[in-house]
Amino acid sequence: MRQLAGPLKWVCWGWAAAAAAVHLYFGGTGFPEPIQMRGFHLLVFTPLLFLLYPASKTRSPKHRPSVLDWVWAVASGLPHAWVMWNWMAVADRMEYVDPFTPTMMALGIIAIVTLLEAIRRAVEPGLAIMVAVSLAYMQFGWLVPGMLNARPFSPQEIVEASWLVPTAGGVYGPLTGIVATIIAVFILFGSFMQGSGTGRLFSNFGTAVAGRYSGGPAKVAVVTSGLFGTMSGSSVSNVITTGSMTIPLMMRVGYRPAVAGGIESAASVGGALMPPVMGAAAFVMAEITNIPYGNILVAAAAGAVLYYFAILAAVHFEAKKLGLEPVPAKEIPAWREVLADAHLVIPIGVLVWLMTERWSGNFAAFCATLSMVAVAFLRRRTRMTPMQVLDSLASAGLTMAPLAVTIAGAGIVVSALTATGMVVAFGGIIKELAGGDLAMLLLLLALTVLVLGMGIPTTPSYIIAAAIGVPQVLELGSYLNVDMLQAHMFVFYFAVLADTTPPVAAAAFAAAAIARASPLMTALHSSRFAIAGFAVGFAFIYDPGIMMRGGLVQIIGSIGIMAGALVLFTSAYAGFLLAPMGVLLRLALGAMGLAVAFLHVIPDGGRFALAFLSLGVVAAWQMAAARTARRIQGEKA
Template identity: 75%
Template sequence: MRDLAPPLKLALTLWLAAAAGIHLYFGGFGFPEPITMRGFHLLVFVPPLFLLYPARAAAPRHRPSIPDWLWAAAAAAPHAWVMANWAAVSDRMEYVDPFTPTMVVLAVLAIVTLLEATRRAVEVGLAWMIIISLAYMQWGHWLPGVLNTRNFAPAEILEASWLVPTAGGVYGPLTGIVATTIAVFIVFGAFMQGSGTGRLFSNLGAAAAGRFSGGPAKVAVITSGLFGTMSGSSVSNVITTGAMTIPLMQRIGYRPAVAGGIESAASVGGALMPPVMGAAAFVMAEITGIPYAQIVVAAALGAVLYYFAILVAVHVEAKKAGMAPMAAADIPAWREVAQDAHLIIPIAVLVWLMTERWSGNFAAFCATVAMVGIAFLRARTRMSWRAILDSLASAGLTMAPLAVSIAGAGIVVSALTATGMVVALGGIIKDLAAGSFPLLLLLLAVTVLVLGMGLPTTPSYIIAAAIGVPQILDLGSKALGVPPGDLLLPAHLFIFYFAVLADASPPVAAAAFAAAAIAKASPLVTSLHATRLGIAGFTVGFAFLYDPGIMLRGSLADILLATGIQVAALTALCAAYAGFLLRPMGVPARLLLAAAGLAAAFWHDIPDLLRLVVAAGALAVVAGAHLAARRT
């Protein structure tokens, strides 16, 4: 991103702050017509990207070029036209009313500028996926077999990709959810950072875990999980918390790649942590029609287990290496933590309003207003007008790349739906699974991880859900003997977890690469450590479908049994990898724990109680041997 000269930098800061402020206002007092809101959202956030992000590495770094200004003007034109003609756009019959030459020109401008903005500010892989989707609509009728599709007229492709607000494309429902609920939550997250809530989370993590063996690593895990409630990006999570925690971990003895892996695994998990689970969770609510509060409840225990596994992993590694806790001078006193404790109140307000079934945007609006008011109670957290402006501008800067990535994902989904490729790809995966539900899930998990190599989490989840969820509902209802409706939320959570984990999984892992840069370690080795530390994401992802208790469904006994299986399995797997439980282990003990942990986590054909006995029994045998050796 450019470091702009003061006059233009101030102008863009004010522009982004005003745009974020208007979104916040609408969240509290009501949104305009959907097509108007979507047009406004893209109008205010797409053009600035051409001024903020250079077209190439050799482009000027402190000012936009004349072509950049032309790109920005071209990006504004189609969205300004939609806002000016919102009534006609809302009333037109899709694919029936003429798609005029003016609309054709504007559609081309909208798609081309969206592609360029995506290439510059998001991921070049997403831009290529959009291009491939459009090319498939144009020339797919030449392909043989299952890939063959009907012949689309160019005007029909442009209309489907741009101006079909009820189905997909640039102005589809996905852009709608980003322009409303997600935008207001991003503003709330920015105000959390601006008010000093980040300092509260950092101090809380250090005070709670800093005194224990391997303290800095545990602080990194706790702090990154808490930061995930206000950060929409795993990479920004790494940069924010990793700059402090990675050097601390290296100082007490963690290898650079391991320190980076711990930070990236913990930062990626921020998107799994309620009450704010990132943009993809809000899209999930929009796609499924399931209230967001219900999604949060279902995902809560899985998120706790994810961080439990990372804490176990860093604990056994620290004990094995004899690592010291943090230096006493680096650990804040509890009274210092208490000085910021009032900043928890706005988060409680958010959770309460959502559990009372208020809309997400209104809950986030009230929580944001409460954050400003509550922060005013103490001088150290009081937000000045400059802090408020910076928070709004930060929110706008976060929204802009998200706006184009979601609009681009809308084009891909529109192409997949219009061509029937959703059914075709789903059929291919289903045929490869050959009626095996576990194999189907494995193929879908690999598909999502591969998509995540070139796509951000939310577009990856959207595309994979369109392909995979119908297959899970069809085959899963037969394999598990439950109605498809009962599998809707577990299926989406399964896809969601693997879309999140893709940010830390090799060979392309954005969060792990950012952590590796801080740690000065190999990006590939760092991502491998992040993957094994995030093992709970894989086990919990499958548990959503096989163990309903993990979503707090069923009786208390069902919930406790599902939780116990995961706790025992994850502890066994983490200890086996580290080679340490109560003391260093030899190869036979490690193999025993690894086999027991994998069986408990993934062998769903045996009774649940037996899975728990297998993992817990193996832990008991190894721990008993260690205790006996210690007494001897």
């Protein structure tokens, strides 16, 4: 992003703040007609990206937009302004039946081209390439032989499907509607949480809880990143926010740079899994499945806790193995310092309560945002000044802008996949490769999502993979009574984990930059610490108790089984339980972990017993060996 100077800096800052304030107002009072709201959303955010992000990192001006940037900005706003002005005609027209006029064709081409350029600059070139390839497939798919063959599309059909079919997909489709309404207000809530000092509360709480133990800085990173994730749901921003503090601290007490970056990356990625704000993809899931967001929060809660439990176990074993020290006592805040900000959890409680009472997500976030300002006013140290309120609005606006074009681009891809029948074709390919086996289908789908995540952000990766794979999971999983939410949670987890898996891992690369370590090594360590997510993802299908389903015994049993499997995994790859372990013992514990997590032919009681019996035997053996060693040492003395 450019570092603008002079009056233009304040113009863009005010622009972002005003756009965010309008979204907040609509969140509490009601939104305009869908096509109006979607047009307004893209109108206020797309031009801003051309002023803030240079076309080239080396050749473009660093502190001001060029003349060409202004041309791009103006051009990008024209199609959305036209849609807002003619919203009634757009809403009333019959798609693919009413004439698609030359004016519509010209504006549609401008909308698509400027959207591609905005995505390339502000989001990820890989996503821009994917959108372009999907459009090219609509044009030339009829030339592709076999299962991927598509019917011919005229240029008018391609532009209309990608731009002006708001009921199905494309630029103004339902996905853009979700971002412009629910997600925008939740982003505002997260921004006000940070502006009020809630970040300080989370940081102090994490240090006070975990800092006194071996390898304390790593545990602080895990706890703090999980709490910060409830504000942003963005793994990269989570890394940047918390990693600037935790990564140097971990390195100072003895963690290698790549390991410190991997721990922070894995912990930050989990923020998108942690209720009550799980990132944009979770809200998209609620819209796609018509499942209330509150139900998704309940289904995700245990899995998110298990994810962080596994990372804490992993860093504990790693710290014990390396003999690392806790955080210095003088750097651990007193509990009175933590409690001085404790009132800031009230708005989070307001949000959760309203969501569980089935209020709409946007109204719940609107009320929670206002309550954050009011509650922060209760104490001088958290009181927000008018400038801080405006800064929180601007920060939210600057976060919404790249997301707006990201989701619009994903809408074009979904539109192309649907119109060409690619969803059915690609789903059929995966199903054929799986050979009718659910486990193989899930593995192939997980790999597909991870590959998609190499080049595109979490939300479009989830959207595309869900469109391709969820129907196949529901069909092959019918004998297990797999339902819509289970299938979508599976895809969602792997879309999130793509940010931490090599060779392209956005969160790990951001952590590597802070640690000044190898990006690839940081990503490898990040995957190692995030291994819990892979096991939990499959548990959504095979162990529905993880989603708080069934009786109390089933829920506790499923969580206990997975917790045992995760301790087996983490101790095996750390090479430490109560004492260092040799290669053969590590392999044995790792194999036991795989059996407990995935060998569902064993009854749940058997898997539970296998996990804790394995851990108990190894722990008892290591304690006996330690006592023998101390006795021998005493005899020698």
